[in-house]
Amino acid sequence: MTQVRVLAGTRKGAFVLTxxxxxxxxxxxxxxxxxxxxxxxxxxxxxxxxxxxxQNTGWFxxxxxxxxxxxATWQPVGNDFxxxxxxxxxxxxxxxxxxxxxKRIWHLEPSHTDPDTVYAxxxxxxxxxxxxxxxxxxxxxxxxxxxxxxxxxxxAGGLCVHTIILQGTRMFAAISAAGTFRSDxxxxxxxxxxxxxxxxxxxxxxxxVGHCVHHVEAHPTRPDTLFMQKHxxxxxxxxxxxxxxxxxxxxxxxxxFPIGVHAHEPETVYVVPITSDSLHYPPDGSLRVWxxxxxxxxxxxxxxxxxxxDCYVNVYRDAMAVDTLDSCGVYFGTTGGQVYVSxxxxxxxxxxxxxxxxxxxxxxxxxx
Amino acid sequence: MSAAAATPVTSVRVVLPAHLKxxxxxxxxxxxxxxxxxxxxxxxxxxxxxxxxxxxxxxxxRKTGKRRAFIRFFACEQDLSNxxxxxxxxxxxxxAVAAGTEPFLVVGAMAGG
Numbered sequence: 001m002t003q004v005r006v007l008a009g010t011r012k013g014a015f016v017l018t019x020x021x022x023x024x025x026x027x028x029x030x031x032x033x034x035x036x037x038x039x040x041x042x043x044x045x046x047x048x049x050x051x052x053x054x055q056n057t058g059w060f061x062x063x064x065x066x067x068x069x070x071x072a073t074w075q076p077v078g079n080d081f082x083x084x085x086x087x088x089x090x091x092x093x094x095x096x097x098x099x100x101x102x103k104r105i106w107h108l109e110p111s112h113t114d115p116d117t118v119y120a121x122x123x124x125x126x127x128x129x130x131x132x133x134x135x136x137x138x139x140x141x142x143x144x145x146x147x148x149x150x151x152x153x154x155x156a157g158g159l160c161v162h163t164i165i166l167q168g169t170r171m172f173a174a175i176s177a178a179g180t181f182r183s184d185x186x187x188x189x190x191x192x193x194x195x196x197x198x199x200x201x202x203x204x205x206x207x208x209v210g211h212c213v214h215h216v217e218a219h220p221t222r223p224d225t226l227f228m229q230k231h232x233x234x235x236x237x238x239x240x241x242x243x244x245x246x247x248x249x250x251x252x253x254x255x256x257f258p259i260g261v262h263a264h265e266p267e268t269v270y271v272v273p274i275t276s277d278s279l280h281y282p283p284d285g286s287l288r289v290w291x292x293x294x295x296x297x298x299x300x301x302x303x304x305x306x307x308x309x310d311c312y313v314n315v316y317r318d319a320m321a322v323d324t325l326d327s328c329g330v331y332f333g334t335t336g337g338q339v340y341v342s343x344x345x346x347x348x349x350x351x352x353x354x355x356x357x358x359x360x361x362x363x364x365x366x367x368x
Numbered sequence: 369m370s371a372a373a374a375t376p377v378t379s380v381r382v383v384l385p386a387h388l389k390x391x392x393x394x395x396x397x398x399x400x401x402x403x404x405x406x407x408x409x410x411x412x413x414x415x416x417x418x419x420x421x422x423x424x425x426x427x428x429x430r431k432t433g434k435r436r437a438f439i440r441f442f443a444c445e446q447d448l449s450n451x452x453x454x455x456x457x458x459x460x461x462x463x464a465v466a467a468g469t470e471p472f473l474v475v476g477a478m479a480g481g
Contacts, residue, residue: 035387036387057387058437058438058479059385059387059436059438059439059476059477059479060385060387060388060391060426060427060436060439060476061425061426061429061436062425063391063422063425063426076391076422079424079425079430080424080425080430082430082431102431
């Protein structure tokens with residue numbers, strides 16, 4: 001029987017939400033690692049029962065947890081994220097050089113083919129890889145040693161690698177607030193791919209790096225087409241990131257964090273507009289997912305089942321996911337602790353759970 | 369008899385904060401063997417991490433070995449947090465910890481307002 005498993009990372013622990021393929025009745029287990037921030041939790045496409053979770057607090061630092069049984073039990077694995085060599089400096093908020101310092105793992109991206117291989121995006125910005133199920137980690141230094149890196153400065157949330165896209169030998173990584181980077185050699189070397197981005201908050205608005213990219217997604221069948229939610233602006237690229245065009249169109253505001261792509265319709269895209277960079281809640285207290293079926297520019301609000309008044313939550317960059325069922329499911333979690341599901345591509349929504357801690361990340365697996 | 373074989377092994381009671389007890393899957397105090405001639409912070413914490421490898425990096429920074437900012441070390445109602453890690457524990461503390469009459473406490477600092 002088809003089962004759907006949603007992995008929700010929150011400010012105070014991890015939760016596993018399960019349902020059958022109808023996605024109407026849900027069971028909730030957790031909190032796992034209660035009291036710890038779970039920035040991200042994701043399952044291996046090669047072995048869905050292999051899960052990885054990034055666990056962190058200011059008191060006790062960074063841990064990585066691994067489950068081999070779909071989240072029923074967990075064991076801590078390696079947490080030695082050492083930068084190779086003298087890591088040098090990046091820019092601090094005040095423009096002064098600041099030594100690279102490991103703080104946390106924002107994102108875990110398991111390999112599509114090997115359950116023991118997983119990539120980790122770090123703050124301060126660096127990319128790590130494990131090929132032994134998370135027991136040991138090695139930095140892929142090419143990203144941090146990009147010639148532009150000494151000029152990278154953190155976004156408000158930190159200088160973090162928050163997006164990792166695996167496309168065979170090609171990879172993308174996105175960094176706040178440096179931009180998007182592409183590797184064509186499995187992460188050995190990287191180049192910035194931000195042409196077309198325009199950011200008013202930096203001295204050179206069209207600079208090659210320095211853009212606060214919030215999230216990037218690509219449909220598996222269209223590897224050259226990327227969709228980006230930037231600090232402001234929703235963007236798309238059709239040439240593997242070499243150039244970008246704005247597709248914000250009729251959105252009420254083009255500030256936001258997550259962006260999602262429909263599992264079966266590569267031109268159907270979802271965003272959750274947020275009022276502004278200083279007002280991290282939906283316009284008019286009305287929580288709306290906006291969907292474009294045209295790959296951007298033409299957007300429609302999706303409101304059925306979502307609170308349309310007095311709602312002042314945010315949706316973080318890793319807190320939206322889509323499933324692969326025939327009727328595509330869309331999921332997102334809020335800072336108010338709600339996790340919403342739509343089993344009909346966004347036409348209607350219902351809460352899976354309403355009162356979790358602030359949701360940092362949402363991922364979904366379909367188990368056959 | 370070799371010098372190493374002659375090194376006394378002291379059983380030290382250690383109290384961990386709740387989150388680290390969960391991580392180490394223990395309840396209550398733990399007792400770790402410290403095979404050093406002189407009790408120091410480092411000797412005790414090395415023994416804790418040897419017994420519970422999953423705690424590496426949670427009490428001390430993995431790279432520098434320094435105490436994490438929001439961790440404190442107490443014993444005999446004394447704050448040892450800012451003592452050099454290789455300094456012998458004060459005589460009265462060392463005696464009480466070695467005798468097992470007092471534990472070595474690893475504490476999550478009060479923070480958060």
